[in-house]
Amino acid sequence: xxxxxxxxxxxxxxxxxxxxxxxxxxxxxxxxxxxxxxxxxxxxxxxxxxxxxxxxxxxxxxxxxxxxxxxxxxxxxxxxxxxxxxxxxxxxxxxxxxxxxxxxxxxxxxxxxxxxxxxxxxxxxxxxxxxxxxx
Amino acid sequence: xxxxxxxxxxxxxxxxxxxxxxxxxxxxxxxxxxxxxxxxxxxxxxxxxxxxxxxxxxxxxxxxxxxxxxxxxxxxxxxxxxxxxxxxxxxxxxxxxxxxxxxxxxxxxxxxxxxxxxxxxxxxxxxxxxxxxxx
Amino acid sequence: xxxxxxxxxxxxxxxxxxxxxxxxxxxxxxxxxxxxxxxxxxxxxxxxxxxxxxxxxxxxxxxxxxxxxxxxxxxxxxxxxxxxxxxxxxxxxxxxxxxxxxxxxxxxxxxxxxxxxxxxxxxxxxxxxxxxxxx
Amino acid sequence: xxxxxxxxxxxxxxxxxxxxxxxxxxxxxxxxxxxxxxxxxxxxxxxxxxxxxxxxxxxxxxxxxxxxxxxxxxxxxxxxxxxxxxxxxxxxxxxxxxxxxxxxxxxxxxxxxxxxxxxxxxxxxxxxxxxxxxx
Amino acid sequence: xxxxxxxxxxxxxxxxxxxxxxxxxxxxxxxxxxxxxxxxxxxxxxxxxxxxxxxxxxxxxxxxxxxxxxxxxxxxxxxxxxxxxxxxxxxxxxxxxxxxxxxxxxxxxxxxxxxxxxxxxxxxxxxxxxxxxxx
Amino acid sequence: xxxxxxxxxxxxxxxxxxxxxxxxxxxxxxxxxxxxxxxxxxxxxxxxxxxxxxxxxxxxxxxxxxxxxxxxxxxxxxxxxxxxxxxxxxxxxxxxxxxxxxxxxxxxxxxxxxxxxxxxxxxxxxxxxxxxxxx
Numbered sequence: 001x002x003x004x005x006x007x008x009x010x011x012x013x014x015x016x017x018x019x020x021x022x023x024x025x026x027x028x029x030x031x032x033x034x035x036x037x038x039x040x041x042x043x044x045x046x047x048x049x050x051x052x053x054x055x056x057x058x059x060x061x062x063x064x065x066x067x068x069x070x071x072x073x074x075x076x077x078x079x080x081x082x083x084x085x086x087x088x089x090x091x092x093x094x095x096x097x098x099x100x101x102x103x104x105x106x107x108x109x110x111x112x113x114x115x116x117x118x119x120x121x122x123x124x125x126x127x128x129x130x131x132x133x134x135x
Numbered sequence: 136x137x138x139x140x141x142x143x144x145x146x147x148x149x150x151x152x153x154x155x156x157x158x159x160x161x162x163x164x165x166x167x168x169x170x171x172x173x174x175x176x177x178x179x180x181x182x183x184x185x186x187x188x189x190x191x192x193x194x195x196x197x198x199x200x201x202x203x204x205x206x207x208x209x210x211x212x213x214x215x216x217x218x219x220x221x222x223x224x225x226x227x228x229x230x231x232x233x234x235x236x237x238x239x240x241x242x243x244x245x246x247x248x249x250x251x252x253x254x255x256x257x258x259x260x261x262x263x264x265x266x267x268x269x270x
Numbered sequence: 271x272x273x274x275x276x277x278x279x280x281x282x283x284x285x286x287x288x289x290x291x292x293x294x295x296x297x298x299x300x301x302x303x304x305x306x307x308x309x310x311x312x313x314x315x316x317x318x319x320x321x322x323x324x325x326x327x328x329x330x331x332x333x334x335x336x337x338x339x340x341x342x343x344x345x346x347x348x349x350x351x352x353x354x355x356x357x358x359x360x361x362x363x364x365x366x367x368x369x370x371x372x373x374x375x376x377x378x379x380x381x382x383x384x385x386x387x388x389x390x391x392x393x394x395x396x397x398x399x400x401x402x403x404x405x
Numbered sequence: 406x407x408x409x410x411x412x413x414x415x416x417x418x419x420x421x422x423x424x425x426x427x428x429x430x431x432x433x434x435x436x437x438x439x440x441x442x443x444x445x446x447x448x449x450x451x452x453x454x455x456x457x458x459x460x461x462x463x464x465x466x467x468x469x470x471x472x473x474x475x476x477x478x479x480x481x482x483x484x485x486x487x488x489x490x491x492x493x494x495x496x497x498x499x500x501x502x503x504x505x506x507x508x509x510x511x512x513x514x515x516x517x518x519x520x521x522x523x524x525x526x527x528x529x530x531x532x533x534x535x536x537x538x539x540x
Numbered sequence: 541x542x543x544x545x546x547x548x549x550x551x552x553x554x555x556x557x558x559x560x561x562x563x564x565x566x567x568x569x570x571x572x573x574x575x576x577x578x579x580x581x582x583x584x585x586x587x588x589x590x591x592x593x594x595x596x597x598x599x600x601x602x603x604x605x606x607x608x609x610x611x612x613x614x615x616x617x618x619x620x621x622x623x624x625x626x627x628x629x630x631x632x633x634x635x636x637x638x639x640x641x642x643x644x645x646x647x648x649x650x651x652x653x654x655x656x657x658x659x660x661x662x663x664x665x666x667x668x669x670x671x672x673x674x675x
Numbered sequence: 676x677x678x679x680x681x682x683x684x685x686x687x688x689x690x691x692x693x694x695x696x697x698x699x700x701x702x703x704x705x706x707x708x709x710x711x712x713x714x715x716x717x718x719x720x721x722x723x724x725x726x727x728x729x730x731x732x733x734x735x736x737x738x739x740x741x742x743x744x745x746x747x748x749x750x751x752x753x754x755x756x757x758x759x760x761x762x763x764x765x766x767x768x769x770x771x772x773x774x775x776x777x778x779x780x781x782x783x784x785x786x787x788x789x790x791x792x793x794x795x796x797x798x799x800x801x802x803x804x805x806x807x808x809x810x
Contacts, residue, residue, distance in 0.1 A: 059505050127583070173356045176282060265411050446716005487713065
């Protein structure tokens with residue numbers, strides 16, 4: 001019998017939604033104000049969920065410290081206070097929608113957790129919209 | 136590999152829980168103060184979740200604008216600032232519990248989304264209780 | 271030196287905004303959908319704030335139990351799961367706006383607290399609007 | 406077609422994370438400040454989710470009152486304002502991590518609900534971490 | 541006797557904290573990661589509070605619609621999905637800290653409300669920090 | 676013209692409400708389950724508010740880093756994951772009610788801030804009750 005544990009993180013980044021293969025007016029039609037040229041930004045809220053059996057000696061599946069160390073080092077330091085379009089290699093040819101950001105985060109973390117723990121990522125872009133991705 | 140996207144909406148409605156086939160005292164036993172005759176109301180909070188593959192050109196499964204346009208037109212305008220028992224045809228013979236409201240919302244939206252997107256509806260009646268329905 | 275203590279309460283009521291001296295179209299202009307004839311409703315959230323010196327034997331100004339007993343008896347039982355326009359005498363000639371509801375609550379509580387404690391009432395109608403009243 | 410209904414509860418307890426088979430320094434390495442000897446505490450937030458078909462006469466799967474009565478009697482009175490390590494028999498030989506508390510709660514409730522309703526328990530220890538358990 | 545009414549708004553903007561009279565390393569010492577060159581961003585949450593006497597015919601001090609129309613037109617359209625440093629004239633020579641953004645908002649709104657209503661602005665930059673300004 | 680800035684912190688502690696000059700039954704009457712002998716605990720949420728003029732070079736009154744360094748060192752490290760009754764000298768003869776905890780925090784911080792900044796402390800014990808103290 002498995003249990004899932006979730007830890008919550010925050011990062012603050014700038015981005016814009018823009019498809020390089022389209023001109024400005026096509027981008028404006030598809031993405032509206034999210035395509036504005038000088039970027040806007042969000043307080044992203046990230047829930048990282050891991051599942052597994054509870055270790056009887058520790059009372060947990062994986063220690064909270066280990067999760068936080070990994071996510072802070074690999075995700076928060078990577079994305080926080082950054083411009084996702086300009087500074088993050090994963091978005092050099094990928095539009096940084098909340099969907100794609102969640103997939104990028106999942107890909108990074110799942111390699112480190114080595115496909116164990118049935119990783120799931122929930123990412124809020126605002127208080128009004130979020131995505132869930134589990135590979 | 137699919138991702139789910141959720142958009143959050145609010146509407147404020149009046150209702151009462153009352154089974155027309157029962158007398159007042161039986162209704163009071165089953166529904167308590169929720170059966171009071173002159174209605175009470177809630178700030179309903181609705182999460183609409185859709186799942187699918189990410190379109191590579193748009194970075195999303197379905198645009199946020201399209202979801203919002205449909206939900207605002209078909210659900211929010213239909214239920215907001217209304218008396219669910221009196222004004223909403225779906226509740227003429229159906230008790231407007233939070234369960235039944237969620238099912239009515241799901242039925243309306245799933246027809247419009249044409250059974251695509253694996254639609255799921257989460258509906259909060261108060262900060263202390265909610266339901267989840269996916270057909 | 272004084273300290274303030276706040277306790278938070280909830281009640282769910284139906285209401286409509288309607289001035290009896292005006293016709294329907296004038297009400298619609300002034301109050302919009304809030305004037306719809308069959309009522310809508312809200313999850314009201316109430317913060318009751320009292321201020322005073324800390325009693326050295328109890329470590330408080332007034333006990334939480336005393337505040338809760340009074341507010342539950344005088345306010346929550348009075349307003350919860352009621353139709354404010356129809357059932358609450360204070361609104362027989364007063365429009366139950368969030369402003370007037372807060373003033374009615376303050377008037378009831380301040381009589382009971384006998385003008386002590388510098389009573390302040392904060393009332394949320396939705397997560398997006400609230401009022402503060404202190405007499 | 407089934408629907409899930411969730412009710413939310415709170416309890417405030419003291420605990421420490423401590424494995425009796427290890428010395429203090431090993432506990433400190435594994436659990437950090439959570440192993441401090443004189444206990445700390447949390448405002449636990451509990452979501453109890455039950456699933457089933459909607460009864461056509463009642464408009465629900467199980468009444469909110471019945472859920473609240475059971476959870477308040479069997480869980481909240483059992484754990485609220487208690488020291489989990491000292492006072493709760495289930496933790497006499499089990500470390501009261503948020504994972505184990507959720508499993509204990511699930512085991513108690515699932516017996517009472519007699520394996521019906523596909524019980525799921527979500528337990529927040531803080532606003533930043535929670536677990537989900539469904540047996 | 542006056543009452544205050546508050547309306548809540550959101551906008552999402554990019555910014556960086558950078559004093560043009562200092563070099564990069566001095567900016568980094570003073571502002572840390574907030575000075576990073578390519579901008580980051582926030583979901584700003586704005587509470588606009590107005591105080592006054594309650595009009596007996598309307599039951600309010602000023603209509604919610606009027607407040608929302610003004611704030612949406614003058615503030616949200618002005619700042620939402622914008623780069624505060626590049627696109628907002630008020631910040632051409634003013635560092636867009638949360639303090640200065642609140643002051644700019646207050647100055648714009650107070651002119652429109654013509655010094656009536658004892659205007660107060662509360663601005664959250666994240667869930668962990670906010671400012672309050674009342675002129 | 677001054678502005679206030681608030682930073683939010685959390686700490687998790689155990690406590691009980693118990694007056695040493697009273698017997699157990701008198702304590703039980705006054706404090707209820709909060710007087711239970713083996714302690715319970717809370718996720719305390721602390722808002723530290725400081726007011727002052729905005730420095731034109733920095734765009735703030737006092738840097739967020741300085742506030743966080745002081746509060747983390749002097750308050751969070753002092754109270755977090757501790758038993759307030761047993762381990763905190765300030766409560767050796769003072770009942771650790773939320774009122775008294777707020778006063779103790781204010782006294783510590785106000786000495787460090789040297790009576791500048793018009794310090795105000797808001798302390799939540801649960802999501803349902805909080806105090807505000809400004810000396």
